[in-house]
Amino acid sequence: MSESISIAVVGSGYVGLVAAVCFAEIGHTVICVDNDERKVAALQGGDTLIHENHLPELLNRYRNNRVRFTTDLAEATREAQAIFIAVGTPQSETGDADLSYVEAVACEIARSIDSYKVIVEKSTVPVYTNEWIRRAIERNGVEQRLFDVVSNPEFLREGTAVEDFLHPDRIVVGADTPEAIKLLGAIYEPLTGGEYYNQTGAIGGCCNASTPPVLLNTSIKSAEIIKHASNAFLALKISFINAVSNLCEATEANVEQVAKGIGLDSRIGPKFLRPGIGYGGSCFPKDVAAFRSVADQFGINFNLLSEVENINASQKRRFLAKVRSALWTLRGKKLGVLGLAFKGETDDIRDSPSIEMIRMLLAEGCSIVAYDPAAKERAMEVLPEGKQLSYADTAYDAAKDVDALLVLTDWTEFVELDLPRLHKTLRYPIVIDGRNLYDPGAMAALGFTYISVGRPTAHPARESGSLTTPGRRA
Numbered sequence: 001m002s003e004s005i006s007i008a009v010v011g012s013g014y015v016g017l018v019a020a021v022c023f024a025e026i027g028h029t030v031i032c033v034d035n036d037e038r039k040v041a042a043l044q045g046g047d048t049l050i051h052e053n054h055l056p057e058l059l060n061r062y063r064n065n066r067v068r069f070t071t072d073l074a075e076a077t078r079e080a081q082a083i084f085i086a087v088g089t090p091q092s093e094t095g096d097a098d099l100s101y102v103e104a105v106a107c108e109i110a111r112s113i114d115s116y117k118v119i120v121e122k123s124t125v126p127v128y129t130n131e132w133i134r135r136a137i138e139r140n141g142v143e144q145r146l147f148d149v150v151s152n153p154e155f156l157r158e159g160t161a162v163e164d165f166l167h168p169d170r171i172v173v174g175a176d177t178p179e180a181i182k183l184l185g186a187i188y189e190p191l192t193g194g195e196y197y198n199q200t201g202a203i204g205g206c207c208n209a210s211t212p213p214v215l216l217n218t219s220i221k222s223a224e225i226i227k228h229a230s231n232a233f234l235a236l237k238i239s240f241i242n243a244v245s246n247l248c249e250a251t252e253a254n255v256e257q258v259a260k261g262i263g264l265d266s267r268i269g270p271k272f273l274r275p276g277i278g279y280g281g282s283c284f285p286k287d288v289a290a291f292r293s294v295a296d297q298f299g300i301n302f303n304l305l306s307e308v309e310n311i312n313a314s315q316k317r318r319f320l321a322k323v324r325s326a327l328w329t330l331r332g333k334k335l336g337v338l339g340l341a342f343k344g345e346t347d348d349i350r351d352s353p354s355i356e357m358i359r360m361l362l363a364e365g366c367s368i369v370a371y372d373p374a375a376k377e378r379a380m381e382v383l384p385e386g387k388q389l390s391y392a393d394t395a396y397d398a399a400k401d402v403d404a405l406l407v408l409t410d411w412t413e414f415v416e417l418d419l420p421r422l423h424k425t426l427r428y429p430i431v432i433d434g435r436n437l438y439d440p441g442a443m444a445a446l447g448f449t450y451i452s453v454g455r456p457t458a459h460p461a462r463e464s465g466s467l468t469t470p471g472r473r474a
């Protein structure tokens with residue numbers, strides 16, 4: 001039986017909250033700290049605040065017993081053996097990560113340290129941050145023997161966060177003292193030793209007792225770079241396939257076939273080769289910019305990352321051009337939009353390509369009816385309803401009497417739509433899909449004009465030629 005450890009998690013966002021309930025799930029006692037009283041009260045009452053699979057059940061199981069929520073960081077610091085910092089590191093105006101929240105938390109922790117603590121940085125931070133945390137704590141009068149600072153980056157994805165935490169590809173621990181390495185080893189032992197996967201009711205995923213995740217011990221700086229380099233590499237993979245998809249469009253090749261063909265090479269792998277309207281979310285755009293900025297500061301030429309960003313930005317402009325060429329003129333056109341979140345199965349709209357596309361289309365004079373299974377409330381805060389924009393309660397309502405339907409987020413719900421019903425609902429059966437959710441042949445057979453990314457446009461079986469304007473059908 002693994003040892004139960006007393007853990008504090010500072011920050012109750014995606015990473016902090018998921019880490020808190022998952023540490024409880026593997027047997028530890030957790031105090032989750034947030035300085036937002038309303039958030040803490042909501043979490044105490046069982047409201048997860050974010051849309052995430054498995055989170056409601058874990059929160060209900062552990063809240064107010066193995067996981068407590070509080071605003072009192074001093075008390076949490078005194079009680080915990082390990083304190084995980086999981087507060088936001090937003091992008092500053094210069095592209096660097098803004099570390100002021102991390103610094104504030106480190107100073108507050110320092111004021112309450114009365115026995116040996118391991119302070120673990122889980123937020124995504126640039127190399128050398130752990131060194132700054134250590135100095136900040138020392139400057140607040142804490143003796144070096146009373147604490148260690150560790151880097152333990154998190155690799156979970158929104159939408160599958162709980163499963164990713166409990167079934168990670170790897171656990172990275174950057175630490176340089178035996179005490180810190182031992183404590184972090186003990187915290188993750190239920191996963192790395194395989195014990196969790198035999199537990200009744202364990203959440204399923206790719207790991208099991210005979211193939212548990214590996215824990216990789218590294219230097220602190222290597223761990224910090226691993227996190228930034230991983231996200232930058234994934235973003236690069238997406239921009240690469242997006243650039244390839246543009247070439248496929250120009251040559252009438254099919255990017256799905258090309259992605260399959262290159263992904264079968266085990267050195268490349270099939271994942272993260274889905275073309276679309278560009279990556280978004282709270283991580284990739286900010287982390288690519290921060291990593292580029294870190295390289296700049298050390299005099300390293302990493303222009304490759306600027307190109308990754310350029311391709312990503314141009315992908316949205318290309319999509320807008322596609323909408324224009326399908327509809328001829330945009331002013332006054334009524335469009336249905338499926339998807340507001342930055343990807344499927346989440347309600348997060350931070351840096352969502354869909355929100356940016358909607359802004360561009362509104363600026364072109366289109367009117368839009370948008371639908372998302374979970375992100376409507378958040379979207380309404382940044383894009384309020386008005387003369388040009390309204391929100392629908394179902395995908396079919398968004399498609400009603402529109403000149404074309406745009407698919408901007410890869411929700412499973414959209415893959416499962418009743419396409420013949422959709423066809424009847426649209427004024428013109430034109431679907432412009434920025435996520436390649438449907439099979440072009442099947443769409444043509446159903447009578448749609450179907451425009452997607454990196455694949456030849458499919459025309460209704462009875463229609464030929466490439467003009468797809470509503471005017472042609474009238």
Ligand code: UGA
Pocket residue numbers: 124154155156157158159231234238271272273274275276277278279280281282283284342343344
């Ligand atoms: C990403 C990483 O995948 C996680 O490993 C990491 O822990 C996390 O950032 C973080 O740093 O916290 P996440 O932002 O939740 O996770 O989302 P992803 O699933 O990686 O998708 C990011 C964006 O790329 C989305 O807009 C998605 O639609 C897009 N994407 C993804 C593509 O356009 N094509 C793909 O093949 C894959």
